[in-house]
Amino acid sequence: MGIFSKTCEYAVRAVFYIAQSSQEGRKVSIKEIAEKVKSPEPFLGKILQNLSKVGLIQSTKGPHGGFFIDPEGLKKPIADIVLAIDGEQIFTGCGMGLDYCSEKNPCPLHHDFKKVRNQLSSMLKKTSIGQFNLQLIKGSVTLYK
Amino acid sequence: MGIFSKTCEYAVRAVFYIAQSSQEGRKVSIKEIAEKVKSPEPFLGKILQNLSKVGLIQSTKGPHGGFFIDPEGLKKPIADIVLAIDGEQIFTGCGMGLDYCSEKNPCPLHHDFKKVRNQLSSMLKKTSIGQFNLQLIKGSVTLYK
DNA sequence: GTTATAAAAGATGTTTAACTCTTTTATTAT
DNA sequence: ATAATAAAAGAGTTAAACATCTTTTATAAC
Ligand code: FES
Ligand code: FES
8 A cells, every 4th residue: 555545545536536526617426536536436435425524525415416625625735635534643653653753752763754744744735625626627637547 | 554554663663673682692582572662472473474584684493593684684774674564555656546656647646746755765765774773772762652 | 296316324245454373393402 | 302492384363444235315307
């Protein structure tokens, strides 16, 4: 596995796709999202359910219903998705798995690991979910391969 | 979970402890290592068995036997431990879980994620297993809490 | 209000990672 | 040789992550 859990990877890809669709004024169904971001449909349903519960995305049931993100949601950082799925360990935890990370009682990796962790955090916090859509729309980046 | 798997965290802590002991000229038993780095003893046994198979550490059976690291092993980078346990995905994989990471067909995170990944790689590759012992011996860093 | 649509909710199943136990083999000391 | 020690090897268990299936609820169109 990579840095994030598989569940989290699905979530990020899905949210990006929903964001893009929302900016085009469309709601999208689980089925469509699952196809476009290559994730198992029923599992993605559960993930989106959770993201919806914490208010990161919105949805409406029934015909022409589906998932979308309101303008407030588009302003939120990508970090919020990761936090909702994988928790804060990745932003604050010790690289060697010690119970807690501290300056006073650091592990051998601490000094360097802290930098990596900080860079990861700032990358996820500095960019909002909505900001990626320009890139996506003009086709310079992709959500599937 | 953090950036590395739990198994990998145990492995790194254990290898550091073994390295320290080796530089003091002692072999150490699974029991001792498990206590000192806070890992489940039988599980750690399996992990060390694997590291031993790939030649990262050495061991001898019987009385006064145990694990140690030869001078060659001490020169190897920490990255080798991570690679042996978690695989190369963490060094090369796409942050959003796309099948492969590429410059030509990048995901939205690619540009920034690449930097994080590179920093992580260089951190793990630049320092050898043996280099940590000075810090460990003088007590400025720790392997348990 | 009936029907169609689509997500929510809840229960269930599968796979992988984490962890344990038992038996065997190698080494050393007596 | 025998007994003691410690890892290797292999089989087995448990828990968590990943994934599916079924039923219910909300919404919209007719
Ligand atoms: S103590 Fe290990 S990363 Fe800070
Ligand atoms: S394509 Fe996603 S990190 Fe490179």
